[in-house]
Amino acid sequence: MQTVTFPELDRLPEGKTAAIIGGGPAGLIAAEVLARAGVAVTVYDQMPSLGRKFMMAGRGGLNLTHSEELSLFLARYGDIDPLLRKAIEAFPPAALRAWADSMGAATFVGSSGRVFPETLKTSPLLRTWLLRLGNLGVKTKLRHRWDGFDADGNLRFAADGKEVSVAPDVVVLALGGASWAKLGSDGKWADILAAQKIAISPLQPTNCGFTAAWSDVLLGFEGTPLKRISLTFGERSVRGEAMITRDGLEGGAVYALSSPIRDAILKHGETTVTIDLLPDVALAKLGERLSAARGKQSLSNFLRKATHLSPAALSLVREGALIKGLTLAALNGKDIAALIKSVPVKLTGVQPIATAISTAGGIRFSELDEGFMLKRYPGIFAAGEMLDWEAPTGGYLLQATFATGVAAARGAIEFLRYSVPDVRKG
Ligand SMILES: Cc1cc2nc3c(=O)[nH]c(=O)nc-3n(C[C@H](O)[C@H](O)[C@H](O)COP(=O)(O)OP(=O)(O)OC[C@H]3O[C@@H](n4cnc5c(N)ncnc54)[C@H](O)[C@@H]3O)c2cc1C
Incomplete structure (x- = not known):
């Protein structure tokens, strides 16, 4: 040695x-x-x-x-x-x-x-x-x-x-x-x-999670990872993974942006991050895919097959639409694509220091x-x-x-x- x-x-x-x-x-x-x-x-x-x-x-x-x-x-x-x-x-x-x-x-x-x-x-x-x-x-x-x-x-x-x-x-x-x-x-x-x-x-x-006021539907996805996403806050975007927790969101991508997110929440009481759920698919291409005729398929089935997104990710998209005061059924293919590429998630608090990776x-x-x-x-x-x-x-x-x-x-x-x-x- x-x-x-x-x-x-x-x-x-x-x-x-x-x-x-x-x-x-x-x-x-x-x-x-x-x-x-x-x-x-x-x-x-x-x-x-x-x-x-x-x-x-x-x-x-x-x-x-x-x-x-x-x-x-x-x-x-x-x-x-x-x-x-x-x-x-x-x-x-x-x-x-x-x-x-x-x-x-x-x-x-x-x-x-x-x-x-x-x-x-x-x-x-x-x-x-x-x-x-x-x-x-x-x-x-x-x-x-x-x-x-x-x-x-x-x-x-x-x-x-x-x-x-x-x-x-x-x-x-x-x-x-x-x-x-x-x-x-x-x-x-x-x-x-x-x-x-x-x-x-x-x-x-720091390197900590944040709270989000999840609906009952999203609470059902506690412990589910959102893989290969890109998380954006302000000017910065980070590729990685996030985890839906009982209280909100944590995981590598969240930790990477935790310092400015924490500061914004401490200043304003809440803040909004956006998630690109399909960062490797271009917006135009996704828009084209989602503008195809869906025939007799339900919207859920159509979205699942066209995007290959997980049920948790699709629920997040639905919730993102609600944050904007919309429902997915009211959106056209291009608008849904835009939403999938930039889902807003409102974060309402910083998780306690007891659970943070660092200080x-x-x-x-x-x-x-x-x-x-x-x-x-x-x-x-x-x-x-x-x-x-x-x-x-x-x-x-x-x-x-x-x-x-x-x-x-x-x-x-x-x-x-x-x-x-x-x-x-x-
Ligand atoms: C879940 C988790 C995963 C992590 N993974 C990584 C990783 O993969 N890579 C990475 O770079 N970092 C990681 N970290 C962070 C890393 O572990 C810390 O940054 C590092 O341990 C800090 O080292 P330190 O010696 O400064 O303090 P500590 O490791 O916290 O050691 C401080 C010591 O001081 C003692 N102490 C405190 N107060 C008193 C007192 N009053 N009297 C006597 N003793 C006292 C404590 O008992 C402790 O043993 C992780 C942290 C956590 C929580």
Whole structure:
């Protein structure tokens, strides 16, 4: 097995200590980098095991990163902060793939350009990683909930009903976002840090589903996917899949546009997306098909045979007509074709953060120096999803998580090398 050594790191003198709070991928990669530099690292987590959300990410196939060209890759983070850009450039997708390879988790590029470990799963990779960290001397303290700082400015944990105080030389905060709180990242750190005057952008769901006021007919299609669609919101269209849920709509195409859809709903209370149910069929051709004489066939049979759309998709078309105050029977073939190519769906709410894939908002980058250290609190660094960035699914979440974890650890190493260590706050 090949070993990634982060070769540019010189070892520090013995005796330096680091506390990593949060044992997700950001915290664990920070632990690895620091341990490789000779730092005595302890990872604290409030859960009974590490990497629970990372494990969950592997359920449907662990999408580690993406193979597209780096400039395109970086564009997925929207108006990317220069600090995040630098972190990803310093630890790009190729580095993450090499690291996974070193863990015995060789990766492959899927047809969409997404990168997965060959096993598709997190568990073998995480198992090997935890063994590696143990061999590097990294200690773990599970069921340790970070509550903030004590009167002396030391880290304060609640563990087994007792209060534990720790004063390491450096700290890396890697507490994650606020989605899927049951996996450990509950976002409660935001109040702790806000009380320390750290600017936090509100934590909001992203890569999330939305509510729609479905009719009883559409409710009957709960759990049915709408495959090979193109979803449009504003100027942006995304090809993919959406899923009809009890409350509304979710799935890859919805997640990809979730950030602007969320913002529009928060501003206006509701918004409308459009779905092209047959993006590979030209409007004129579909119009021709639907203008043919239907003879004695019912409209439903005729549409089903002429479009090959699923019953769920055709019900959505019917509902789309109703939104426009029309019925399909009143439309000619060309108009029905136009509707199929642009079905309006009114979205009335954002699904709760508990069910979102990821979290937007977090510690503002303006709070961090070049080494991902909190400017107000020398010796305390931050990484991962708790920082204020957002990106669609496709491997961008884990890539930014790993890259910022590496950047924070490198920042901490430089701090330990050149500064008098003192993380206490007065
Ligand atoms: C269903 C699902 C599927 C996903 N699939 C993918 C995917 O395929 N590809 C991708 O790129 N991303 C995916 N993600 C997102 C990815 O898992 C996260 O972006 C990533 O785990 C963030 O890593 P992190 O280390 O920043 O935070 P987390 O993984 O959330 O880890 C934070 C850790 O901090 C601990 N913690 C929090 N508060 C405290 C406290 N007060 N005291 C002590 N410990 C605390 C938590 O217990 C947790 O272990 C998925 C997410 C979900 C929910």
